[in-house]
Amino acid sequence: MDKKYLYILYNNLFKYLDYRDSPKPNLLSKDEFIENISSSSMIIIESGKICIILTLPNGKYSVLGADGKKKLKDISSTNKFEEILYICDINYVNTRTATSLNTVKKIIADLKSSYKNIWFQVRPYNTFELVIPVCSEIVPHRLISKKEADEYLNTEYKNKSTIPQICEFEPILTWMGIRSGSFVEIERLSVSVMSHKIIRYTVDGY
Numbered sequence: 001m002d003k004k005y006l007y008i009l010y011n012n013l014f015k016y017l018d019y020r021d022s023p024k025p026n027l028l029s030k031d032e033f034i035e036n037i038s039s040s041s042m043i044i045i046e047s048g049k050i051c052i053i054l055t056l057p058n059g060k061y062s063v064l065g066a067d068g069k070k071k072l073k074d075i076s077s078t079n080k081f082e083e084i085l086y087i088c089d090i091n092y093v094n095t096r097t098a099t100s101l102n103t104v105k106k107i108i109a110d111l112k113s114s115y116k117n118i119w120f121q122v123r124p125y126n127t128f129e130l131v132i133p134v135c136s137e138i139v140p141h142r143l144i145s146k147k148e149a150d151e152y153l154n155t156e157y158k159n160k161s162t163i164p165q166i167c168e169f170e171p172i173l174t175w176m177g178i179r180s181g182s183f184v185e186i187e188r189l190s191v192s193v194m195s196h197k198i199i200r201y202t203v204d205g206y
Contacts, residue, residue, distance in 0.1 A: 003034045006054070009087075012128045013045060013052055019133055020177050022047045042071075049082040051075055055089075057125070062089045064122060069107050076115040083119045083177075090124050123174055132175045140187040141172050144199070149183040152199050164198070167205030180204040 007030050017024050025047060028036065037043050041059035045052040053071065055061040061068045064086065075084060090104065104122050111120050132138055144152075153163075166173065168180050178184060182202045 003037070004030070006037065006056075006125075007033050009125060009128045010043060010054060012131055013054065015131050016128065016175060017045075017047045017050065017052075019175060020050065022050050044075075046080070049080075050085065051081040051083070052085045052087070054087045057089060064088050064090065064104055064107060069111075072107075072111060072120070073114075076111065076118055081118060083121070085121045085123060085174075087123050087125060087128070090122060119179060121169075121174065123169060127169075127171045127174050130171075132171050138172055139189070141176065141178075142185045142187075143176065143178055144183045144185050148185075149199075152183065156199070163201040165203050166200035168202050169205050173202065178202055 010033055011027070014024050014027055025045060028043075033043065037054070037056050041056045042061050043054045045054070053061070053075075055068070061071060068086065068088065072084060072086065075081065090101070108120050108122065111118070156163075163183075166184060166186075168174070168178060173184065180203050184200050184202055186198050186200060188196055188198055
């Protein structure tokens, strides 16, 4: 993977932090970025309660395994963060990926048992290829309130298990910071009624 492409992702991560209303640290120049990620196999961005780890493809941490787990534990043990986002070689749609989904599931479960107050996210590089919130091709998504969700449950479904689901690793949900257990309203275009809204229940997908 071209390091210039990685620098685009790096810049987009700062736009992600801006979208999440999280303070932005100093932005490295392209040369500084390439030097740092080449020597450390990762770039760590600390922003308030959010920590982002961008790994170097084909590097020590690009496959979430023992090294990546140790790094996540080291960062978690500082008790500085409520969210940790780990970007690596993973693909939730296509099973042909360097990082095993079963391994991710086990590592996340282990980390959650030790650090219950931290939200761990493992995402593929392409989640940040585009600045999703400003893409006209992406239909509007909205996090709905508990009151709205309860009303929806009372009128449409009897329990959460029967509601159509959406995974929190979807790029738009990642950008919005939406976690599993939330309800999302999605506006869909329709030939017959121009547009209509649907509700989805968010699951972690691991």
